[in-house]
Amino acid sequence: MPVKQSFKSLLASSLAIGLISSQLTMPAFAQSKDKHETKQQKDKTYKLSIMHTNDTHAHIDNVAKLATAVKEVRAAKPDSLLLSAGDVFSGTLYFNEFKGQADLEFMNLLKYDMMTFGNHEFDLGASPEGHQALADFVKNAKFPFVSSNVNFSKDDKLKNLYKGYSLKYKNGNIYSAMIKKVNGENVGFIGLTTEETKDISSPENVKFENYIREATKDVKLLELLGVNKIVAVTHLGYDDNPEYDNDLNLAKYVDGIDVIVGGHSHTQLNAPVVVTTDEKGKKKDPTVIVQAYQYEEYLGTLDVEFNKKGVVTGQAGQLIKLADKADDPEAAQLLKKYSSKIAELKNKPTGGVAAKALANPRGDTGVSVRSSETELGNLITDGMLDKAKDFNPNIVASFQNGGGIRAPIDQGDITYGDVLTTLPFGNTLATMKLTGSEIKTALEHSVSQEPKENGGFLHMSGMKLTYDSTKPAGNRVVTMELKNADGTFTPLDLNKEYVIATNAFTAKGGDGFTVFQNAYNQGRVTDLGLSDWENLRDYVAELGTVNPQIEKRIVDVARP
Template identity: 40%
Template sequence: MAVPTISRRTFVKTMAVGSGTIAYLATALTVHGAGPEVYTLRIIHTNDHHARIEPVFSGNNPVHGGVSRRKTLIDAIRGEGGNQLLLDAGDVFQGTLYFNQYRGLADLEFYNALKYDAMAIGNHEFDIGQGPLVDFARGATFPLLSANIQVDRSSPLAGLIKPWVVIWVGGQPIGIIGVTTEDTPVLSNPGPGVRFTNYIEAVRLGVASLRRDGVNKIIALTHVGIQADRELARRVDGLSVIIGGHSHTPMGPMINPPDPNRPYPEVIASPSGKPVIVAHDWEWGRWLGDLTIGFDANGDVTRVVAGRPTEVRPAIDPDGGFENRIRTFRGPLDQLRATPVGETRVALNGARADVRSKETNLGNLIADSMLAKTAPAGAQLAIMNGGGIRTSIPEGRITLGQVLEVMPFGNTLVLLTLTGAQVKEALENGVSQVEQSAGRFPQVGGMRYSWSASAPAGSRITGIQVSDGRGGFVPIDPNASYRVVVNNFIAGGGDGYSVLQRGTNKVDTGFLDADVLVEYLQARSPVNPQVEGRIVQDGVLPGVAGVAAPAPAPVETPAALPRTGGESLPAWLLALAAAGAIGGGLRLRERAARIAAASERETVEVE
């Protein structure tokens, strides 16, 4: 079939009319005004791997993914020859027990063996500080890129991150510029000595530098999300391709049911009207991105030769060497995975799109566990950021490994006092970026709220009711004080919850959130949590007779306690720690180590 040809003026005009035109152009594009095609480049790409060394499972059945099958596909593609690059757009860290145990170094072994050419740094690379990223960077056989991360000499990351790199492929220099989301200090824990600048200005600077050096084919390898990538394409001249991640965006055949308005790749007009090719590869190694692009002698895109991402299906033969190494790495994890901690009569929904946009039964379960643990200390309300819920749990037996994969960050519970007005401010922050699937979306306990998706951010909360302690709800009193339990990440302002930093009488309990959920499951299994109207979108909360009742007086904890040798803690906290089967002082890993090993495959419900 002949490839359609359009003028650059027509290209710019049609790009403005909607995504349907983008879909058509993305599948077969030749731009009039570009010179004769003299070079083609095939880009194989992944993003948001999140420690998914093994396949994604539904129950006991592998659905897709896994690095051993990824290797089989990559080897086959390399066998076809031609000019190729293998790129990753960041967030290799965090998401399974492999990260809990090996802190990225198991993933690094496979990435080195796959011979990646470059990787962008994602926000999750900083989840437990700079140390694991330092170890990863020192061991990597490929460059780690981010042009908008500025590292002080005092940081252990000094000298380990490159802003961009030039790789020669088929006799041609290819410039690759990395960028990382500017929200990383809010989303993760980069620590001192690392600063994140504007990603668009960083790319613009990189393009100018590379162009001065004679490089005219430039790829932005980004971890900023699809909306930011589109904006980057529209605002910066000189880019040829954007390979992105962060938003976990499926494209083209990755979408089921098919949607012709969401193609792989997208084509977006730059400020000068030249096409910029934009591609994402969803998440977790479910698919392998595969894009071939033609260029003229000036480095302008002539056409999308092929956009053919491949699903990493279970039917693909796994690489034997990788499978052997996975078995070795998996050994210490099997005992942890297999330890039973409870049972659920329903599937627990931790799907990324759901926990970041609406009430889910798993969100309710987690919030309730937080509240139950700290209620003896006066906790009345619980707020859990949806981004802290990383996967689902199928119906049936629940293992320790599954809990740790749902809540892998090792956060602790923090108690603080907020006014009703501050609770509303926290919820406003939580629903302010739903359109971007931001992790700040609030799952709640001890209260319910309504919000309007059409209202401007900051004015979306339309009602809040708090539990009256007798099975009913009353409107929140903006002037009353409420004792609220959250995790230490958002208590410190993470996910935009700066209002929590203004809370008073803060106590970090030391209780790990995963420990608390395990204790709750052990005490109440089988559990059967439901979606029960705690979060109402574009509607109203049930009416409550009477006026707002003042909140019960919260149990206050002195800001400073006398020291008599060692760390002093409130008496209620010591009592809870002693009473709990796991408590804050007994870590899950230590407990599991004392339980007889029982091999069991990882199970992760497909989102």
């Protein structure tokens, strides 16, 4: 990983280069002002226009409508930038089959200007190929990546793509900070990825630094280079867990950021949010935050007006609903190259038939796959337990993190497409030896954020849990019971050792399960190497008629 230069040395070198050559390609730090800049100086205002997407997760069936919306915006505002706030990877069969290259072809077609990394870009790190798919994605991109707080130096496939700071950026490379001439003036960009990635993905040797510290460094650098308009492209979450990071805190704690184009929390900000106070509640220059929900359902747009000092004086933004748009003919024709292959895979039957639709609800109110027992969660964990018992009949229970269940299953024939879309990450089945006390610790973590959504909320088979959400986190579990062969239940013994099954992601400590990570580090985990979607495929085929029920496996005693 190239060493970040000191602010003074980098400033000196940039000015020296600027004196030597007046023909610098973007970003250019010293160029004569054009007529447009002269007019803007006279008006003492500057307008920046941005289009943005986030958390598209390989949902490219809507991409022809996205292309139409992008072209319409560019027709009205030719200088508009198009930015991605990450999580292009993982979520549909398009990713399973094409490992990001299908998405990338359309991003190149739409001429994205830059992207930052989401946590799911690192999902394949634990695979035999490591981050090869991500490296290929970066190298084949016709745009650069901006990433200020990610350390790639220990990853053999990514480290050579990282270029640190550079006066001349090239497509297919990663930069800590960038300067791009837009609409006649220089605009600075930084990129940030949630530190939670280490817990919710598989980054392996890729490391994540503190977002406040790294953002502060890069903003100061850009300001030393004379840039007074700075955009942070982030994958932190709008109001996500503040113990990790989020955009609201970034706006409060880091001076000098004018715009935050965000992702990760899948937040639908129908209008921009403007933060005008710092972490101490004192007035600060405005920071405008935007985010465009998920799955290419919207194209976000933002217009920001600055005064001559680079302070935001006005803003307007909206989400363009793509369902209302016609398909762009060129993009629609290109999509057929991929969709025809996916259609074949989608339609292959597993042999199972869903007697009813199996929902996968989301949302912090009511029932959610990330905070409540669901029929689909019960089906998946039943399948895990059934498969694991083939290898070890002593296994007593299975756990599946709610964040790994990504889509519902419709009533009727269950196809390969259904199970692959529901379990898209290719996690393998693992068994783990735990004491009853360690299981209790894991279950406390599972319900620690309830009723708020938590990707680490555990669905289960082979046991029942009751808890009280009104109690402090870490002290919520009321009862834990294991299911006996005759259907009766026995209380969990905190001092006894048990064998449970889960996916390898969770077994290694994913979603913050440090108790599982400790067991993994101590050699108490066995990875069976069986893909989760294949396990579900086999289980529904074995059942024939698939009709799971809510069985009060997970009950909050505080709810009526």
